[in-house]
Amino acid sequence: NAGVMQNPRHLVRRRGQEARLRCSPMKGHSHVYWYRQLPEEGLKFMVYLQKENIIDESGMPKERFSAEFPKEGPSILRIQQVVRGDSAAYFCASSPPGYYEQYFGPGTRLTVT
Amino acid sequence: AQSVTQPDIHITVSEGASLELRCNYSYGATPYLFWYVQSPGQGLQLLLKYFSGDTLVQGIKGFEAEFKRSQSSFNLRKPSVHWSDAAEYFCAVGEHAGGTSYGKLTFGQGTILTVHP
Numbered sequence: 001n002a003g004v005m006q007n008p009r010h011l012v013r014r015r016g017q018e019a020r021l022r023c024s025p026m027k028g029h030s031h032v033y034w035y036r037q038l039p040e041e042g043l044k045f046m047v048y049l050q051k052e053n054i055i056d057e058s059g060m061p062k063e064r065f066s067a068e069f070p071k072e073g074p075s076i077l078r079i080q081q082v083v084r085g086d087s088a089a090y091f092c093a094s095s096p097p098g099y100y101e102q103y104f105g106p107g108t109r110l111t112v113t
Numbered sequence: 114a115q116s117v118t119q120p121d122i123h124i125t126v127s128e129g130a131s132l133e134l135r136c137n138y139s140y141g142a143t144p145y146l147f148w149y150v151q152s153p154g155q156g157l158q159l160l161l162k163y164f165s166g167d168t169l170v171q172g173i174k175g176f177e178a179e180f181k182r183s184q185s186s187f188n189l190r191k192p193s194v195h196w197s198d199a200a201e202y203f204c205a206v207g208e209h210a211g212g213t214s215y216g217k218l219t220f221g222q223g224t225i226l227t228v229h230p
Binding site: 033044093102105107 | 147149159203216220222
């Protein structure tokens with residue numbers, strides 16, 4: 001059973017461009033979580049999604065960030081008009097229904113130049 | 114809101130020595146508690162978890178943790194550290210609501226473990 005997959009692993013964007021981060025959960029997992037790891041700030045929750053639904057987006061910045069988890073395909077975290085402060089590691093985690101433990105992917109390291 | 118404190122930012126031990134990493138949490142109900150380990154440039158790997166029952170839980174790689182409700186603590190221990198244990202360790206508390214699988218995690222700041230030969 002393959003683990004949580006994220007791509008790309010590294011992404012470089014210029015200020016003002018868009019970044020699209022993809023996450024494929026483990027087989028059988030219908031719950032996806034996104035976290036951001038900023039230098040000196042630790043891991044922070046961003047958003048929790050189930051198939052076609054956003055359950056909790058309390059950790060998402062109010063502007064420029066959006067997330068989706070369509071019926072088919074991976075979950076996408078989209079950052080519009082990136083700024084230098086968006087440079088961070090973005091981790092996706094997944095869990096099956098009824099489980100509390102989350103399994104993490106390897107992360108996408110976004111660098112904004 | 115829940116919170117997690119890992120008082121030690123950096124710990125150095127000698128290979129073969131015992132290890133204890135501290136974690137204190139704040140949560141209104143019975144917490145779901147986790148320890149994860151992260152190697153440089155990698156994702157997080159689950160070491161162990163506590164949901165209920167026996168307060169001493171065993172995990173992978175020889176780690177164990179003890180839940181102490183009276184102290185709001187969930188300290189991670191290992192009797193003999195190996196050089197490959199050098200990594201960053203995160204304690205986390207998970208939210209839950211009425212038996213659903215809702216599990217937003219709140220992480221501590223992490224403890225970096227250095228192992229000397």
